[in-house]
Amino acid sequence: LHLVAQPELGVTIDNAPSGPMTGLKQREDLLLTALAPELRGLPAQPEWDAEVRLVKLSSLPFEDAIGGFSRGQYDVVLGGRVDSLPLAATGPLSRGTVRLDPAIGLFGFDVVRPSGFLEGATNREALAMAIDRSAIAGQLGIGGWTPTTRIVPTNLPGATSVVAERWADQDIDQRRAVAASRVSRWRAANGAEPRVTVDLPPGPGSDILFQSLARDFAAIGVQLVRAGEDASADLVLRDRTARFAGARWFINQFHCSIAQRLCSDAADNFLELALGAGSPAEEAGFLGQAENALLEQNLFIPLGAPIRWSQLRANVDGFAENIWAVHPLFPLSRAPI
CATH class of the missing domain: 3.40.190.10 (Periplasmic binding protein-like II)
Structure with a gap:
């Protein structure tokens, strides 16, 4: 309905x-x-x-x-x-x-310019690992917000299985230690300081979000700079509520026919296999593999539910x-x- x-x-x-x-x-x-x-x-x-x-x-x-x-x-x-x-x-x-x-959808950053420090998937993952998502809610002064490290929410209504958050066995300090080591290796190999630009809509909430992310990235040795008006950026905020409560909607947002710069051929193939699945469990398995293929690329850095x-x-x-x-x-x- x-x-x-x-x-x-x-x-x-x-x-x-x-x-x-x-x-x-x-x-x-x-x-x-x-x-x-x-x-x-x-x-x-x-x-x-x-x-x-x-x-x-x-x-x-x-x-x-x-x-x-x-x-x-x-x-x-x-x-x-x-x-x-x-x-x-x-x-x-x-x-x-x-x-x-209690919105569901996508709230995070598209890596629209995967060059320099962001050229490698493990470096993009380093940024995702460095973010203290629970702190964002406190700095914005909201309760009940659901942070996530995944594309498909782990608490999606009607989900038949529970999918764990990424890096669940590491606290924020451990994650940042891993991320900082990757930054150090890139700095030594390239002789430059990693610098990332981000595009955010104007507003006091965006200012708070930027300041939070800048502190998180600085903790691993990455400088975050806010892009000026009409200037291109490495990271662009994606803030969209879902149209229906199904894993397919979330994965479809990164289909190669929609988001060519952010897509994965492997994810699209698993998505096609899910259409012909013989059971809900088989469908969920293919959709899970599709999400994992997208997460391995780290071309989208999730923050949590849309606010x-x-x-x-x-x-x-x-x-x-x-x-x-x-x-x-x-x-x-x-x-x-």
């Missing part, structure tokens, strides 16, 4: 709106009104609209949205990501609460955290379904 609900599978009749709400443009805002049940092909409900409220939708920069929330102009702020997280009003006088979605947050007042009904980080507007109108 979740696949059928994707926007690409939406159906229109004679190009007429088919959703549960009508919209009216008002300057820069959109006023949304829930349709009565009889207008949606359902039996009429007495006093249906007694508690229904209008939903006013505004699209704003996060600084303006949070400022308006603090002043009582808005009841809900949606669409928060890591770059805007520190803007959330969380002080003792805040009139709302921050809600973090998605919202802020809303206590009197707001119809909001629920979910793994898709999607929040329909119809329930916010309080209209009975």
Whole structure:
């Protein structure tokens, strides 16, 4: 059912709106009104609209949205990501609460320029080993965030087997010792200091993330530099929620038909074998081998689950955290379904 609900599978009749709400443009805002049940092909409900409220939708920069929330102009702020997280009003006088979605997806760095120090897969792995992922959550001030060293989450809903995190038998100091030795060997062989550039979206949350990563990489002898606007970078943030809760979605994001610079022919072959698998266990085995093939290349450095947050007042009904980080507007109108 979740696949059928994707926007690409939406159906229109004679190009007429088919959703549960009508919209009216008002300057820069959109006023949304829930349709009565009889207008949606359902039996009429007495006093249906007694508690229904209008939903006013505004699209704003996060600084303006949070400022308006603090002043009582808005009841809900949606669409928060890591770059805007520190803007959330969380002080003792805040009139709302921050809600973090248990999102699933990909949040990490694509190695888009595997040259210099990043030319070798073991050197790229050194960067992945150096990152203290649990510290990132503390520095961003969020609880319940799930870090990971893998492409497919180990806690994926419906998973038939438990896959261990990488380097689970080593603590952060041991991992950094291994990574630092690789950096030393590269420095001795090349007579240069390893330097890596990273592209991050603007925002205070990105600043915190950059500072955290810069400290982690410095611990193994690698300098991290933030790329300027419109400048190319070695590492580019990938921040995307999953479209469905299956290992295939995660591995497909690196298919050679989609991400040629990051893909693996071996992973694509295992993915094809999974399509013809004779049992769920066999399919899971092929998908696991596909993920391992991608991890061996270390062209994607995972951090954890995508960070998605919202802020809303206590009197707001119809909001629920979910793994898709999607929040329909119809329930916010309080209209009975």
